[in-house]
Amino acid sequence: MHYLRLSVLCALAVITWPLDSAATLFAPNWNDMHTKHRWNAIPGKWESIGQPPVGTTIDLRIALKPHREHALTDAIYEVSNPKHPKYGAYLSKEQVARLVAPHSHTLKLVESWLGHHGVAPSNVSTSHGGNWLTVTGVPVSKANDLLGASYLLYRYAGTNETILRTDSYALPAVLHVHVQTVAPTTHFGSPLTPRKRPRGHRGRAAAALSTRDVLVTPAVLRSLYNSMTYQPAATEQNMIGVTGFLGQYVGDEDLEDFMRLYRSDANDPTFLVVDINDSEYDPNKPGEEANLNMQYTQGIAWPTPHVFYSVGGLPREFVPDSYTLVTNNDPFLEWLEVMISLDDVPQTISTSYGGDEQNFPPDHAMSLCELFKQLGARGVSILFASGDGGVGGTSSGRDCKKNDGSGIVQFQPVFPATCPWVTSVGGTMERSPEIAAPLSSGGFSNVFKRPVYQTEAVLGFFQQLGNQHSGLYNGSSRGFPDLAAQAVGFVVVIDDELEIMEGTSCSTPVLAGIISLLNDYQLSKNRPALGFLNPWLYGIASQGFNDITSGSNPGCDTDGFSAVPGWDPVTGLGTPDFQRLLQRLPVPIAAPVSTN
Structure with a gap:
């Protein structure tokens, strides 16, 4: 068998900012810091192993809020709703970029803030549409000043996995309505795989399996x-x-x-x-x-x-004499x-x-x-x-305790x-x-x-659930799975x-x-x-799925939710029937030309 391989690097456009003129136009109080996020207790099994070496740098990513707050939401519902005239007229990346672009005032404020802390324009780049900024090579001491943070090295218990994080960070008050998040800061988790492998189920032939097993191919x-x-x-x-x-x-x-x-x-x-x-x-x-x-x-x-x-x-494993940690x-x-x-x-x-x-x-x-x-x-x-x-x-969160201490x-x-x-x-x-x-x-x-698309389905489930598990979940929020x-x-x-x-x-x-x-x-x-x-x-x-009406998803010392007629937070709408779904495929009202 042959496979092809590509290596992808994000091309980032360098922004040239007139920092001096920006500082003249805007004179906010950059020392008026308000907390953006703080952990009362470090999540998971991460434990601090102390300060990073002197001279360690970090790359910061800053997510900026869009100028038009609801524009992208409106657009995705238009192109994804089979009953809408624009259904299927998907956006190009350039069209998306225009919808998520920040206001020019947002960019000027952020440039002034970075300039105040001595960040050179050559160290700042923007991702597609200017929605995210990347500030490269920031000394940890300067990152602490920028974000009111206290970056430390953390190691996951029982491993050599080491990351550079802070248990809290802050931004000047004036930036809170312009900046969505900064990373890496207080996000400790790396992607976990929700995979299971039953014990004793490995061998060169299916004969290694118990006769009770029903194999899936x-x-x-x-x-x-x-x-x-x-x-x-x-x-x-x-x-x-x-x-x-x-x-x-x-x-x-x-x-x-x-x-x-x-x-x-x-x-x-x-x-x-x-x-x-x-x-x-x-x-x-x-x-x-x-x-x-x-x-x-x-x-x-x-x-x-x-x-x-x-x-x-x-x-990566921490190397004591390293000054450029790939841990962020x-x-x-x-x-x-x-x-x-x-x-x-x-x-x-x-x-x-x-x-x-x-x-x-x-x-x-x-x-x-x-x-x-x-x-x-x-x-x-x-x-x-x-x-x-x-x-x-x-599978690692079985104690079900909130991580707020x-x-x-x-x-x-x-x-x-x-x-x-x-x-x-x-x-x-x-x-x-x-x-x-x-x-x-x-x-x-x-x-x-x-989301509005699942309101009717979720309310139908709650009518069957009644008061069971009251207080253990947020009944006004997004239900999953689908x-x-x-x-x-x-x-x-x-x-x-x-x-x-x-x-x-x-x-x-x-x-x-x-x-x-x-x-x-x-x-x-x-x-x-x-x-x-x-x-x-x-x-x-919704009628193209096999409705699952028995079984449950126990946990947290409860029986969990039960599968019931209609949508439920165990199996969603059910399992697919391809031929029935073929009969329910949407046909655009118009004849949109996809730009993707």
């Missing part, structure tokens, strides 16, 4: 979800993307073996590798997560072209920065990573979510795994699955009928408000061996494959791809 899924007979016809236009974080790489020989065993009609399965942020992609070091994701999107959607985004950004990476942000800079983006993207929402500072989570919104407005369907801890969030128990939602601009995927198991998998994370965000698929008993080839895996990172590539086939059909009929899915899903597509 592409043939099983294609039959169960009614896509077996569909033959992709728009492979020159359609593409599906798969993300890999945390040093996860796809084994190309493993993919060949998997497809030979479980998709024998597939000839020479290939994929493009895009290297982001120096991921050091190595197909000779296959990872469970990467193999699972690629094997099942290929198993469902072949021969649709695939691209694998290999994203660097792991915390945010892999989600690194990936998104590249994606919004591309002229052409895959119509469907599958991502099986996330972490407990409470470990993401709210402003940081909102800023990332806005970037997902940008991709949605450009016609991209983004699917995220909901997590594997039931109402306890990720209060010790209060609360159901733990998972981000980015809670972002309203992505489609979140839960898990099921068994067949005839399918039931909710207990591992399927689901619930309600504590950061994002309930959809579900099989999540238990997946056969995966890893390093020339068979392994059985489970989790919502199994169900997510399956759903992504199904969505990619639907996009293929749309494109073959000269219609636009489905783009941001949720307005369609909760509207005319």
Whole structure:
């Protein structure tokens, strides 16, 4: 098998600012600092190991608020609502850039602030549209002054993973209405994979499995979800993307073996590798997560072209004599920065990573979510795994305690699955009928408000729920997941061996494959791809799913939520029926021409 490889670097335009004239025009009190975010207790198992070496520098990213606050939201609903005349008229990256651009006054204030602290214009660059600024090579001592921070080195307990973070940061009062967030500051978490591997389920043959196990393969899924007979016809236009974080790489020989065993009609399965942020992609070091994701999107959607985004950004081991620590990476942000800079983006993207929402500072989570919104407005369907801890969030968040030091128990939602601009995927198991998998994370965000597209569905669930679990969740917010698929008993080839895996990172590539086939059909009929899915899903597509009405997602010493008729925060709207969904695909009122 052969694969292509690209290395992607974000091109950043250098801003030349007349700092002296800006200082004359604006004379705010830069010493009037107000806290932007503060932790009462450091989240997770991070522990301080002291000051960084003298001379250590950090690159800061600053998210600026757009001049037109609701412009992008209005635009994405217009192009994603099948009943709107603009449905399918997706935006170009230039059009998105204009919608998210900050006000000129915002730029002048920020330039004055940076100039006040002696930041040279040559160290400041802007990402697409000027919505994010990057300030490179900032000495840690100067970053502390800029942000009223106290940067320290933190190590994750039991590992050598080290990051440079602060437990709080502040901005001058005048900047709070102009700046959404600054990174890296108080975001400690790196992307966590909601993947499970049952013990004792690895061997060279399926005979190693218990007779009680029900194996899942592409043939099983294609039959169960009614896509077996569909033959992709728009492979020159359609593409599906798969993300890999945390040093996860796809084994190309493993993919060949998997497809030979479980998709024998597939000839020479290939994929493009895009290297982001120096991921050091190595197909000779296959990872469970990467193999699972690629094997099942290929198993469902072949021969649709695939691209694998290999994203660097792991915390690195601390080297005492190092003065340039590569410890300030945010892999989600690194990936998104590249994606919004591309002229052409895959119509469907599958991502099986996330972490407990409470470990993401709210402003940081909102800023990332806005970037997902940008991709949605450009016609991209983004699917995220909901997590594997039931109402306890990720598999690492089982104690369910709030991380504000209060010790209060609360159901733990998972981000980015809670972002309203992505489609979140839960898990099921068994067949005839399918039931909710207990591992399927689901619930309600504590950061994002309930979007209008799911109001009716969520209120219908609350009528059935009554007062159960009152006080353990936020009933006025975004509910997740949106959809579900099989999540238990997946056969995966890893390093020339068979392994059985489970989790919502199994169900997510399956759903992504199904969505990619639907996009293929749309494109073959000269219609636009489905783009941001949720307005369609909760509207005319809602009857194209198999409603899951039994099972629950226990956690936090409770039975969790139950799957009920209609939408529920365990399996969403249900599992897909490809043929029924084909009958519910949107046809634009007009004939929009996609700019993506």
